[in-house]
Amino acid sequence: MDDNQSTAAVLGGSVSGLAAATGLLRIAEFDRVTVYERQEYDDKRVDCGEAINDTTLIPLPKTPENGFVNDVDGFQLRVYEGTDRSRDARPLAKSNVRCEPGYICERPVVERRWAEELEARGVEFRTGRSVSPDEYADIIESYDYVVDASGQPSLTLKANGDAREYTGDMVALNATVEGDFSAYANWPRIFFEGYVGYAWAFPKSDGHANVGIGWAGDRRPDDYVAALEAAAERNAFPVPDRADVNLATIPRGPSLDPDRVYDPEANVFLVGDAAGIANRYQGEGICQGIRSAYLAATLIANGTESAYPRKLYDLLRSEYRLARLMRGAWVEHEDPDLLASVADALEGLTIEDITRRPATVMRRVAKRPSAALELVADAGMLRRLYGAYTDSWEYATEREPDG
Template sequence: MDGNQSTAAVLGGSVSGLAAATGLIRIADFDRVTVYERQEYDEKRVDCGEAINDTTLIPLAPTPENGFVNDVDGFQLRVYDGTDRPVDAPPLATANLHCEPGYICERDVVERRWAAALEARGVEFRTGRSVSPNDYADIVDSYDYVVDASGQPSLTLKARGETLEYTGDMVALNATVEGDFSAYANWPRIFFEGYVGYAWAFPKSDSHANVGIGWAGDRRPDDYFGALETAAERNSFPVPDRSDVNVATIPKGPSLDSARAYYPDENVFLVGDAAGIANRYQGEGICQGIRSAYLLATLIANGNESAYPQELYDLMRSEYRLAHLMRGTWVEHEDPELLASIADALEGLTIDDVTRRPATVLRRIVSRPTTAIELFADAGMLGRIYGSYTDTWEYSSV
């Protein structure tokens, strides 16, 4: 990094933006970092992404005071044959996936405490006002580096009129509810029910939880709220009040060519949702966003920021590959029994295994020849395998 280039603006103060500010101060040793966040940290900001699978990425002690309210053992997958079933119908399969560094969080608290820690280290926060197009232009002119963590579609692509470059999104509804979750507080549940997506109940304590439902495919219900309510009834968690439900859209990672994550003419970089990265099957994006921000800071510190697009793609490639294949188990087959067999094969793995390690998952599936033959003896799945291992997604690979 040139010694005269020591100022950075971070657009967006959620987890990806906070990670960018952390990396720029801690790794790249910037003199001045300013975070622009449209909301105030002492107000209700988010009610999604309450499960954080790797809290070691966040530079806070994992305590309730910092928002880490439930130290889980892992997550339990439950596979059912569909949504039209009795409430007491047993699952076709369950699989417990371990997650030692995982917590269910009060994300508002996590972000507020993280921002306070950064402010104590000299990071400036400008909150409570959105960045307008004119503001954006002024910021780009005023800082040596700009990190866009504003979400999808990003402020950068809005300014360039290129928001259609994103290739898809996922829709999720969630809310915090009160109830008795003591039976599975340590093993939050994820319900696969015969559509591309899932429902969930993530306890924050024995008596309250974040619950929700999301869809990743093209076939979605006409009434999202009604679908959440019926999911709650059949999966035996409280029905949220509609006024408490948050609706979110998230990237269908990769939803943006990673070449679009860097604009060298203005020294603008995109991280997290703004860069279109997320798990393309289950929609997780918190840890992915944090990792992208730390990667960028490391490259800047090494004077190698031009490598960011390729390094970002390399960081995410295994996850894209595995999620593309896992999503195909339903899209190409629509067979709950097959999905149940795959869930059985995954029993005892970690969340990191089933999101980031294709070889580990494939070894488990291949160890069950009947399941493997049924899964891969399909033209659609063979096409997915080819696409995964030639890095062919919605756009040409970098």
Template sequence: MEHWDVVVVGGGPAGAAAALAARRARPSARVLVLDRADFPRDKVCGDGIAAEALDVLAGLGVDPATVTDGYPAVPRLRLRSPGGATVERATARPSYVIPRAVLDARLIAAAREAGAVLRRQVVRSVVVHPDAVEVDGSVTAGVLIGADGAESVVRRAVDVGRNRPDQLAVAIRGYAPEPPGQRGVQVITTTEQRWPAYAWSFPLGDGRANVGYGELVSGGATRAALVDGLQRLLPGVVADELRAHRLPLSTGRPRQPDGRVLLAGDAASLINPLTGEGIFYAVLSGALAGGAAGSGADAGAVYRWALAGRLGHHLRHSSVASGLSRWPVFMDAVFRAAAASQRVFDDVVVLGLADGRLTLPALAGAARHLRPPASAGE
């Protein structure tokens, strides 16, 4: 039976970052990445990459220019609240929109260049022993990192259950011709119908846009409802090959278990509950997991503390903000405040796309712009 110091299940952004970090922390470490697919391969996602995700990758030795090559910066963001309040501003730092078929292939290539080994394998069983973790009866690992997405086999193997329906979203995504006037602008538009729900349109810079629509599973989402929501919020947009995926939100994240098995990215329910953003969380949690992997039997505790120290305050703030966002009148007030203040806009963006917090200027601005809901017939 083969033995590796670190085995990573899943070669997406979380898995690639974990492999990079494990090799960076201990250059002699034997690191194996297992993925069910060959690369490049598509992955259902909004494709938005925040600048903070590139910062994490740079810290792992990956030049951001090699990640974004061929895809222009997207410097502006347009938001529409459930009640129709709209704001469009330049973001403090531009984002990028890179198809996952491209992004994931570039990141796993960087991991391989750093010395990790990639192997195609569908992982079916994980058995935890006191001194190692056994995978499919053929490979053992000193530490196993589960970066295998929302339906994680690794997560199930350590008896971590799925998120509740009110902590789980589902979205559809496709590609469409870029709508007129959207070049350089990411668009997120929300609605009171089936709230909380929103649609997005993110331009790739090649005449196409990544478009999609998502809502909570607890709302009784069906494919027909998702398609209807997309067409209702983005009228005139005709997307091809609409595919659905689940988003385990961070409001339902489990406690990282002790021991030799770590969970990162979607497998750890690290999806922003406000925006559905997951790439920043994926590369950050992957990097922290890879850095902790050298701790062997103590890796789970080391990783848990590292994750809490780096993201704990943000995750608590995003959970509170998610609770407040269940009232459309509050979201309307926040968007009006963002339209009135660049500072509030910037605070809202970093809370939804990276590791920001609920700030006093944002809360005070929302309080100033609160208005009672319109009565029936108005």
């Protein structure tokens, strides 16, 4: 390694890796930043994560040419009793949550344009093949810093034989479909239907959308694609062609002990999915991954790399707590009317509120005394509340089930 610590490698060139390269470019003493990405940016890439709630994190003009195709006002949450219902069944609740910096994106375009901007600024890209175990070892020896944004399980943990350290995941299926989405292009829909997870229809324009379904709990269907097709039928969006369906596995954050996200001997930082971080309630990991990458770069710049595990956890703790409690509203009660009451309480809040500000959400729910009392009048919910505020997660010594 260079004593001047002037080189960095980024493993993985999706949004978290691109954010890491962006952050590292701000550090003047870095002579070389290299991104290793297994796919080509011109090829079809997984399009999961096309609803980006905070696009201010991405340093590109918010234009269709850069992949930002639908500037949404927010998202509409719809709560139903379950999946056994007709297409014209009325929801138990409809709630609009605002999201001013949110866009529905063509994510492959966003990533390609972001990579082009970074390459123009001097970042080297090595694309089109996976990093082998031997090459991983060479990278560790050759670069002063390594940011692992390779996903879950990460290249780092696989190389160390520790891939099983991750303790939770969520599964999501999605595809882009053609249809008439003009009725809700500005308010994409999220459908809660009596399982730990949800379906969605996120219009990219009046005529096409990203649609999908995901599961965060342990009860999952035998045939994922058939479940997506059934969700499309009952929620009145086009059934995607099976050949167009993408499957993604993402962390049920936090699914990795924070102590594992930084290797001080090799100067390796895990970010995004590789670090096991995502919102454990609604599955979002894009903004979380970007923030983790910027944090790592900032600490490198400040010479305080060892603080990364603690700082990353501090950054996400409130989000973890709120998401654990929100999941508990269904997991501990399995009462659609109660979930509908909670959804009603969220009307008019922002996505930032309902993902990162527990106190704001709790104040709203407290204004509905019957719902608030029912939520906490349950031993499982009380355990969940205690666990959330004592930072008890799956990787703890005594692991707790989380539906």
